[in-house]
Amino acid sequence: xxxxxxxxxxxxxxxxxxxEELDLDKSNPESRVVAYYCRQYAVQSGIPIATSVEGKxxxxxxxxxxxxxxxxxxxxxxxxxxxxxxxxxxxVFEQADDEDRAGIATKETARIYHKSAAFYDILKxxxxxxEKSEEQKEEEQKLRYSKWRAVQIVNAIKExxxxxxxxxAETESQDSEKEKEYQEEKDDAHIxxxxxxxxxxxxxxxxxxxxxxxxxxxxxxxxxxxxxxxENAETSTSRPPMIFSPPPMPPPPMPPPVxxxxxxxxxxxGIFGLGGGRKESKPNSRLSKAQFDDAMECTKFAIAAxxxxxxxxxxxxxxxxxxxxxx
Numbered sequence: 296x297x298x299x300x301x302x303x304x305x306x307x308x309x310x311x312x313x314x315e316e317l318d319l320d321k322s323n324p325e326s327r328v329v330a331y332y333c334r335q336y337a338v339q340s341g342i343p344i345a346t347s348v349e350g351k352x353x354x355x356x357x358x359x360x361x362x363x364x365x366x367x368x369x370x371x372x373x374x375x376x377x378x379x380x381x382x383x384x385x386x387v388f389e390q391a392d393d394e395d396r397a398g399i400a401t402k403e404t405a406r407i408y409h410k411s412a413a414f415y416d417i418l419k420x421x422x423x424x425x426e427k428s429e430e431q432k433e434e435e436q437k438l439r440y441s442k443w444r445a446v447q448i449v450n451a452i453k454e455x456x457x458x459x460x461x462x463x464a465e466t467e468s469q470d471s472e473k474e475k476e477y478q479e480e481k482d483d484a485h486i487x488x489x490x491x492x493x494x495x496x497x498x499x500x501x502x503x504x505x506x507x508x509x510x511x512x513x514x515x516x517x518x519x520x521x522x523x524x525x526e527n528a529e530t531s532t533s534r535p536p537m538i539f540s541p542p543p544m545p546p547p548p549m550p551p552p553v554x555x556x557x558x559x560x561x562x563x564x565g566i567f568g569l570g571g572g573r574k575e576s577k578p579n580s581r582l583s584k585a586q587f588d589d590a591m592e593c594t595k596f597a598i599a600a601x602x603x604x605x606x607x608x609x610x611x612x613x614x615x616x617x618x619x620x621x622x
Contacts, residue, residue: 310337336417377421384414405448412441
């Protein structure tokens with residue numbers, strides 16, 4: 296059953312729906328990987344804007360699905376996962392682009408363009424902030440072009456004319472006015488229709504790729520530095536020891552006996568070393584299962600926020616969890 300996404304999280308609807316469509320695609324092994332990163336990007340994008348109970352509940356359901364898949368996804372490195380998602384996005388984009396350039400674009404072609412834009416969008420989670428590589432710039436260019444071209448096709452169909460094949464697609468995608476036009480018209484275009492099955496699975500695959508979709512070789516670990524450390528240690532121990540003989544000093548007078556100092560009582564520290572003055576609390580048996588579940592959900596949100604390096608959101612979620620447990 297599709298997850299109910301509240302209006303405040305409309306920004307993540309496309310990623311959630313793409314993941315749900317890919318769950319139904321059992322013929323393509325890489326669909327499972329792409330679905331996982333669609334959901335992960337949806338959570339990362341949704342945390343800063345989820346303010347209502349419904350919004351947090353929605354993200355909690357998505358996080359639960361991610362937890363169930365985390366072990367299976369851990370066999371891939373970050374680069375391998377990005378490569379799988381990029382290859383998948385390219386296949387979907389090429390399916391729409393081939394139809395478009397052949398002059399047979401339909402409303403379904405616009406939907407496929409719209410889906411490819413979501414798949415290029417999720418690739419942002421694999422990059423660190425800073426100077427963009429040529430590959431990242433290319434992905435963002437295809438993202439913008441897919442959104443713009445989807446709107447152009449739908450508008451042509453609404454006007455009762457056949458969509459013209461694209462000309463100079465690579466340069467048109469850089470027009471910021473077309474990006475703005477997409478943002479203003481996408482609600483009227485009705486590109487996003489969740490009842491339409493995902494068409495990207497019909498993209499043909501080479502036989503040589505069948506066995507490599509989810510079995511990419513893991514990168515080798517860097518060579519051990521143990522030998523260098525051993526040589527450095529041997530060099531440092533081979534140096535002659537420094538000898539210093541100070542002049543003899545008269546023995547100091549014996550100090551008066553001092554009574555033994557009693558060690559301070561041990562106090563259990565709070566979270567992150569704070570709250571050291573608090574007394575050790577006993578388990579609160581009055582908490583209900585729902586309260587424990589709420590605290591666990593807030594903790595998951597905090598972990599997700601830390602992965603996104605959003606310290607403010609993490610602190611707020613941890614405070615909320617502590618508040619639930621202390622009531």
